[in-house]
Amino acid sequence: MKKLVLATSNKGKVREIKVLCKEYEVVPYTDIIDAFEIIEDADTFKENALIKARAVYKALGEEDAVVMADDSGISVDILDGAPGIYSARYGGEDADDKDNLKKLMQDIKAKGITSSPAHYTAAIAIVTKDIEKTVHGWMHGTALTEAKGEGGFGYDPMFVPLGYDKTLGELDEKVKKELSHRSKALNLAGKILKSL
Numbered sequence: 001m002k003k004l005v006l007a008t009s010n011k012g013k014v015r016e017i018k019v020l021c022k023e024y025e026v027v028p029y030t031d032i033i034d035a036f037e038i039i040e041d042a043d044t045f046k047e048n049a050l051i052k053a054r055a056v057y058k059a060l061g062e063e064d065a066v067v068m069a070d071d072s073g074i075s076v077d078i079l080d081g082a083p084g085i086y087s088a089r090y091g092g093e094d095a096d097d098k099d100n101l102k103k104l105m106q107d108i109k110a111k112g113i114t115s116s117p118a119h120y121t122a123a124i125a126i127v128t129k130d131i132e133k134t135v136h137g138w139m140h141g142t143a144l145t146e147a148k149g150e151g152g153f154g155y156d157p158m159f160v161p162l163g164y165d166k167t168l169g170e171l172d173e174k175v176k177k178e179l180s181h182r183s184k185a186l187n188l189a190g191k192i193l194k195s196l
């Protein structure tokens, strides 16, 4: 089985990508080398995904490595698309998923409403010695001012996918697997991986 090194330290992403890339041996880079800080200072998901994939490819020092990165986030319409690329740091530099979730619910509530249209974006970058490629996927739905359920990660307890009436925290993980931003992007990434 071909090895696919993930340039991420997010356990939720690793879990989902392992399920969605069954034909590969999916290995987070921190299983191979020590975790190091990667500054995600670009202004698009795509460029930030490339920054992560390139940084890990270089740090591995293994010419034949195939490295994949995911840069993703949630954009809320009533907040003009915030937090977007800043999703991981929305509650401050040291914020964790819970802090970020709480701040986003508060900021929507501060607009005097209890829900807003929103969407997730995932950019996936693949870097090898020969290629640098990116693909995207999106999931539309509604962001709530109340968190429900324990499933998924990040903002999932406050996000209801289009066509459903429960949050990704409450729904079976199969639903997210079928229609998430990440699964759509990974489906396209799979075509690139096959062509290598």
Ligand SMILES: O=c1nc[nH]c2c1ncn2[C@H]1C[C@H](O)[C@@H](COP(=O)(O)OP(=O)(O)OP(=O)(O)O)O1
Binding pocket: 007, 008, 009, 010, 013, 040, 052, 070, 071, 072, 073, 074, 087, 088, 089, 100, 120, 152, 153, 154, 155, 156, 180, 182
């Ligand atoms: O399916 C998702 N369900 C819920 N929340 C999600 C999802 N996808 C992204 N998110 C949130 C989590 C984090 O607040 C931000 C990603 O930030 P992002 O920089 O891409 O990831 P990260 O810093 O957690 O790990 P890393 O950069 O090492 O891959 O968007």
Ligand SMILES: [Mg+2]
Binding pocket: 040, 088
């Ligand atoms: Mg990050």
